[in-house]
Amino acid sequence: MKKTISLFLLLFIYTLSFSQELLATVQVNSQQLGGSNQQAYKALEKSLKDFINTTSWTGKKLQNFEKVKSNFAIVISEKDGNKYKGTIVVQAVRPVYNTTYESPLINLQDQRFAFEYVENENLIFNERQFSGKNLIDVISFYVYLILGYDADSFQSMGGTQWFSKAQQIAQNSQNRGYEGWAPLNEPKSRMILIGEILNPNMAQLRSTFYTYHRAGLDNLFNQDQSAGKKIIFDALMQLKMYENSFQQNYFFNLFIDNKSSEIFSIFDSNNNGGLVMNDLRQLLMVLSPKNSESKWSKWK
Known part of the structure; x- marks a missing residue:
C-alpha cells in the first residue's frame, strides 16, 4: 500500500x-x-x-x-x-x-x-x-x-x-x-x-468498520495480500444496503470521507486477487460520487 x-x-x-x-x-x-x-x-x-x-x-x-x-x-x-x-x-x-x-x-x-x-x-x-x-x-x-x-x-x-x-x-x-x-x-x-x-440501523456500518480494520487491514500486509483485500472488498460491499439512505447520514459520510483515500490505495494495483473491481467501483460511485473521477474511475 x-x-x-x-x-x-x-x-x-x-x-x-x-x-x-x-x-x-x-x-x-x-x-x-x-x-x-x-x-x-x-x-x-x-x-x-x-x-x-x-x-x-x-x-x-x-x-x-x-x-x-x-x-x-x-x-x-x-x-x-x-x-x-x-x-x-x-x-x-x-x-x-x-x-x-x-x-x-x-x-x-x-x-x-x-x-x-x-x-x-x-x-x-x-x-x-x-x-x-x-x-x-x-x-x-x-x-x-x-x-x-x-x-x-x-x-x-x-x-x-x-x-x-x-x-x-x-x-x-x-x-x-x-x-x-x-x-x-x-x-x-x-x-x-x-x-x-x-442507531440499530447503522449496525452494519459498525460491523463493516470492525471487519475492515481487524480482519482486513490487520492482515493486509502479509506476503499474500489477496485474503486481506477480499475481506475488505466483501465488507465494503455490505454497505450497498445504505445506497438509498446515506445522503443525509453524517456518520456514514464521515466513514466514506475518512476512508476514501485509503480504500483507493488498497485496490490501486494490478494485483487484486481476481476481485470484480467493477462491482466495488459502481457502488462507491454511488456512495461517494465526488471521488468518482479522482479515485474510483482510475481503478484498473
Whole structure:
C-alpha cells in the first residue's frame, strides 16, 4: 500500500487489545484575531493537552504505546472577554498490525464551537452534568467518540460503552445556549452524529468498520495480500444496503470521507486477487460520487 495514505506515520508497538485512553496533541490557533494576547492561547493549549491526556476516561491505566494517537486543532475566530468562538478539528489514528502504517479512524471539522475559558482555570470532567462553559463538554464528547471508534475497530460493537458516554454528554449539553448540540435543525450536530452511531440501523456500518480494520487491514500486509483485500472488498460491499439512505447520514459520510483515500490505495494495483473491481467501483460511485473521477474511475 502506498505510504501517502497515512494520516501520519509513526513507529509504534502493536497490541492485540484495543486502546482505551488517548495520547493527544493540541494546537490552538488565534491568528484570525491579530495581535491578541498569545499567552492566554498557549495556556489554553496546555490546559487542554493536560486535561485530555491525564483524565482517566476509562478507569484503565495504560502505557503510551497502548493509547489512541489523536489530535485536537482549534482555530479561534472570535473573542469577547472570556467567551470564544471558532472551529475544532478532531483526528485519530489506529495502528495496523506488523507495519508502521496508521489508519485514520476519524477526521472531522466542527464549525460550531463556542466556549468560555479563564486563563489557567482547572478543567475537570463530570459526566453527570453540563460544565456551564461548554469547553469541557465538547472536548469530552470527542474524547469518548474517539475511544468508541477505536474500540469498534478492534472488537465488534466494542465501542458502544464509550459512544453511550458521548451520548450522555450530548444530552447534558442540550438546551444550554450553545450551538452544535441540537438533535434537530442543526446538520452535523454532535447529538445527530452520536444518535446515528448508536442507531440499530447503522449496525452494519459498525460491523463493516470492525471487519475492515481487524480482519482486513490487520492482515493486509502479509506476503499474500489477496485474503486481506477480499475481506475488505466483501465488507465494503455490505454497505450497498445504505445506497438509498446515506445522503443525509453524517456518520456514514464521515466513514466514506475518512476512508476514501485509503480504500483507493488498497485496490490501486494490478494485483487484486481476481476481485470484480467493477462491482466495488459502481457502488462507491454511488456512495461517494465526488471521488468518482479522482479515485474510483482510475481503478484498473
